[in-house]
Amino acid sequence: MSTPTKSPIPKSLQPFLSGPKKLLINGQWVAAKSGKTFDVFDPATDQVVAQVAEGDAADVELAVAAARKAFDDGPWTKMTASQRSQIIWKIGDLIEQNADQLAQLETLDNGKPVGVAKAADVALAADMFRYMAGWATKIEGNTIPLNVPYAPGAQFHAYTLREPVGVVGQIIPWNFPLLMGAWKLGPALAVGCTIILKPAEQTPLSAIRLGELCLEAGLPDGVLNIVTGFGETAGAAIAGHDGVDKVAFTGSTEVGKLIVNAATGNLKKVTLELGGKSPNVVYDDADLETAIAGAADAIFFNQGQVCSAGSRLFVQQGVYEEVVAGVSEIARNMKVGNGFDASTQMGPLVSREQHERVTGYLKAGLEAGAIASAGGGPIEGDGYFVQPTVLKNATAEMSVVREEIFGPVVTAMPFKDDSEIIGHANDTSYGLAAGIWTRDISKAHKFAKSVKAGTVWVNCYSIFDAALPFGGYKQSGWGREMGHAALENYLQTKSVCVNL
Ligand code: NAP
Ligand code: MG
Numbered sequence: 001m002s003t004p005t006k007s008p009i010p011k012s013l014q015p016f017l018s019g020p021k022k023l024l025i026n027g028q029w030v031a032a033k034s035g036k037t038f039d040v041f042d043p044a045t046d047q048v049v050a051q052v053a054e055g056d057a058a059d060v061e062l063a064v065a066a067a068r069k070a071f072d073d074g075p076w077t078k079m080t081a082s083q084r085s086q087i088i089w090k091i092g093d094l095i096e097q098n099a100d101q102l103a104q105l106e107t108l109d110n111g112k113p114v115g116v117a118k119a120a121d122v123a124l125a126a127d128m129f130r131y132m133a134g135w136a137t138k139i140e141g142n143t144i145p146l147n148v149p150y151a152p153g154a155q156f157h158a159y160t161l162r163e164p165v166g167v168v169g170q171i172i173p174w175n176f177p178l179l180m181g182a183w184k185l186g187p188a189l190a191v192g193c194t195i196i197l198k199p200a201e202q203t204p205l206s207a208i209r210l211g212e213l214c215l216e217a218g219l220p221d222g223v224l225n226i227v228t229g230f231g232e233t234a235g236a237a238i239a240g241h242d243g244v245d246k247v248a249f250t251g252s253t254e255v256g257k258l259i260v261n262a263a264t265g266n267l268k269k270v271t272l273e274l275g276g277k278s279p280n281v282v283y284d285d286a287d288l289e290t291a292i293a294g295a296a297d298a299i300f301f302n303q304g305q306v307c308s309a310g311s312r313l314f315v316q317q318g319v320y321e322e323v324v325a326g327v328s329e330i331a332r333n334m335k336v337g338n339g340f341d342a343s344t345q346m347g348p349l350v351s352r353e354q355h356e357r358v359t360g361y362l363k364a365g366l367e368a369g370a371i372a373s374a375g376g377g378p379i380e381g382d383g384y385f386v387q388p389t390v391l392k393n394a395t396a397e398m399s400v401v402r403e404e405i406f407g408p409v410v411t412a413m414p415f416k417d418d419s420e421i422i423g424h425a426n427d428t429s430y431g432l433a434a435g436i437w438t439r440d441i442s443k444a445h446k447f448a449k450s451v452k453a454g455t456v457w458v459n460c461y462s463i464f465d466a467a468l469p470f471g472g473y474k475q476s477g478w479g480r481e482m483g484h485a486a487l488e489n490y491l492q493t494k495s496v497c498v499n500l
Contacts (some may be wrong), residue, residue, distance in 0.1 A: 009049065010043070010104050010392035016209065020051040023059055023228060024211040027221025030230070040205060043111035043348040044383040046146040046339040052204045053228035057176055058239035060196065062273040063077070064224035064243040067194040067428035068194045070222030075166070077192050085136035087098045088189050090217035091210075092129035094252060095122060095182075096211065098311030102178055102206055105337035109203040110177060111347035111384070112302055116341050124464060125182035125210075132186035132467035135487060139191055146497070155500040161465035163489050164192040166245030168466065169238035171259070172207075173251045174200035174350050175305040176404075181207050185214075185224065186466075187486040188248070192403055196225045198235050200251075202229040202351045202493065224439065231255065242266040248489060249273070250307075251432075253404075253475050271479030271489045273307065273471055275404040279425035280310030280461065281415075283438040284318045290459065291437035292326035295410070298435060300334065300388050302407035303349055304358075306378070308433035308477075310461055314424055324373055324392060331374035331388035336403070338383070348383040349407060355384035358407030365391055370411065396427060404430070418443065422450045431473025435461045454480070 009017075022029035036054040041047065041492060048437045055063075070076055076084070084227050095102060102125075103118035112121070141160035168188050172180040177199060188195055199207035211226045227234050235255075239247050239262035246269040251261045253274040280298050282291045299311030311441045314325045336494040339347040349355045349390045359378045367375060375387030386407060392402050394411035402412050425434060426445075434453040453470045457463060464470065471485035479489050 003066045005132070006465060008340070009108060012101065012103055013108065016101070016105070016205075017050045020053060021204070021208050021228070023053045023063070024070075024208070024226040024234050025057050025063050026225065027061065028217065031349070032056065033062075033292055037174045038230075039202065041202075041351070042111060043350055044340075046352070046382045046384070049108055050205060052208070053229045055227035056233040059227050059229070060234055060237035060241060061228070061346055062225050063196045063363050064167060064241050065286065066222035066225050067196055068243050069168050070165075070220060071194040076194060076220050076223045079165075080291055081137045081139065084189065084192060085133045087218045088129050088136060088186070089133035089164075091214055091219070092126045092133065094213040094217055095126040095129065095210070098209070099123070099126075100210060104340075105206045105209055107347070108180055109205045110174060110350055113344045113347055115342065117339070121176055121179045124466070125179050128179070128182040128466045132190040135187070135484060136190040139487065139491070141493070143206045144495075146226045157498040157500055159496050161494040161496060162191075163494055165490050165492050166193060167196070168193045168490060169196050169198070169241060169247040169250045171198045171235050171247065172200060175297045175302060175307070177203035177209060177298045178206040181210055183486070184248055184250070185210075187437055189219075189223070191244075191490045193490050194223045196227060196238055198227050198229065198231075201228075208482070215305060235371065236262060239263060240265055244268055246270070246490065256477070272477040273479075274407075274432075276307045276309070276430045276472065276476050276479045277402070277404050277428045278308055278310055278430070278433040278435070279312045279314055279428075279451070279476075280435035281425060281437065281447065282313070282319065282419055283436070283440070283443065284316040285423065285439045286437035287459070288319060288323060288326070292323055293330065294435070294437060294459075294461050295323065296327045296330040298499060300331065300346055300408050301408040301462055303346055303436075305350060305406050308455065308461065308462065308470075309406075309437050311405065311410055312428075313410050314415045315412060317392040317416055319412045320412075322411045324390060327410070328374035328390045331390050334388050335380060336388070336434060346388060346408065348385045350384070352384055354406065355386065358386050358405055358409065360368050361400055361403070361407070362386070362389060362409060365398060365409075365411075367400045368401065370394040370398060370400060373412075390396055396424075402428070418446075421446070425452075428451050429475045432471075432476035434455065
């Protein structure tokens with residue numbers, strides 16, 4: 001591991017960054033009603049890089065009115081599905097055409113290595129819009145044969161219509177700012193909803209650029225409104241607004257529960273993609289070289305700020321020391337630095353607050369008796385850097401094992417055999433993902449069946465695809481993102497029954 005390096009912000013971003021960035025309401029970029037703005041920081045340098053409009057309840061009011069009008073009056077909802085599909089596809093094309101700039105914005109805002117942002121975040125976002133563009137023309141109901149025992153002899157023609165749920169509020173986090181936008185917007189647009197999007201206060205820039213690209217692609221006024229601002233004001237106003245028919249949220253389980261409460265006013269539909277504390281299990285019969293690299297990637301990818309990160313590593317006792325030594329060596333050799341430096345493998349955490357949170361967990365874990373076999377603390381300097389960390393000697397009741405740290409910190413614990421691993425794996429209030437590394441297919445499938453998690457990776461980790469549903473069991477959420485499952489979040493079914 002080396003100390004962070006500094007790289008200048010690409011000059012090509014300067015035109016976009018100059019002047020306060022505005023809210024997108026009814027197809028226009030406007031200042032917040034209050035006139036307020038907030039600062040956006042580069043997490044690698046702790047420098048302010050942009051000012052963004054601080055929207056609040058008054059702006060949400062205007063955004064909801066615009067989305068309501070666009071939904072109730074059209075033209076979006078009156079277009080053919082094919083016309084909608086072409087606009088959504090074009091958004092994917094424009095993301096691809098602007099891939100370098102979008103990747104740079106992600107690095108500046110979130111800190112992640114720019115090569116990773118381009119290859120993963122931006123590429124997956126473009127793919128998501130294209131995947132969902134394909135679905136727009138394939139939203140179909142059923143014809144249903146009826147029995148109706150109390151109407152003998154009568155004949156009915158019954159069918160279902162699949163209709164958009166209406167005006168949708170979408171509140172997204174800072175770990176994959178552009179991609180979380182794509183996961184939310186893609187399916188909602190495909191079925192014909194209109195949207196108020198609130199990006200995280202730490203990372204609003206790529207969502208604003210995405211808004212520009214959506215207008216360029218021909219999205220009609222009011223279909224997508226973007227209110228940048230804070231969760232407690234703008235976010236809460238969206239979640240509680242009676243003109244919003246559905247709210248889709250990604251973030252912490254704690255705020256997810258607040259969203260559910262706020263939604264009770266008009267009983268708006270809610271889907272939630274929340275935290276995780278995912279088990280990653282290495283058996284002694286695994287291809288250890290692949291498993292070690294995979295276990296390191298499962299926790300260190302995106303600085304560990306991944307809801308499905310493999311943060312609880314369980315290793316079968318015979319190979320425990322070897323696997324822990326291997327993952328620790330990878331951690332110690334990781335190049336931590338500014339995401340604009342091409343050689344950087346791990347960037348800073350997203351914010352000072354997150355840095356304090358993660359280093360607080362490290363301190364608590366070490367005080368409770370965990371031992372760092374790699375890392376264990378912050379990296380001194382201006383940015384929000386922490387050492388990639390492997391903790392041994394962690395026990396089930398420690399906060400580092402129970403709570404989502406959302407940083408590059410893995411606890412490595414030994415297990416004996418099949419009889420105990422499922423108990424360990426499921427000993428969590430979360431259920432987002434799980435990994436298993438073994439050459440025994442029977443073991444792998446049995447584990448996949450018994451683990452309470454929305455995604456199971458076998459001999460791989462962090463494989464995401466627009467076509468593969470993703471979401472949580474237990475307190476990791478309600479509903480699924482991606483795949484055709486995601487369309488369900490934004491559709492409702494109308495049954496029509498005709499007496500012939
Ligand atoms: P968070 O507060 O849950 O933020 C997620 C989104 O919700 C942001 O857009 C946030 O706005 C908004 N929000 C916050 N309070 C709200 C409220 N009362 N009503 C409506 N919206 C609200 O997450 P965080 O504070 O940024 O991070 C804290 C922890 O959450 C992390 O350490 C991690 O454990 C977890 N997390 C999980 C995920 C995930 O993908 N599952 C993603 C991010 C964080 P502001 O940004 O303006 O507060
Ligand atoms: Mg927050």
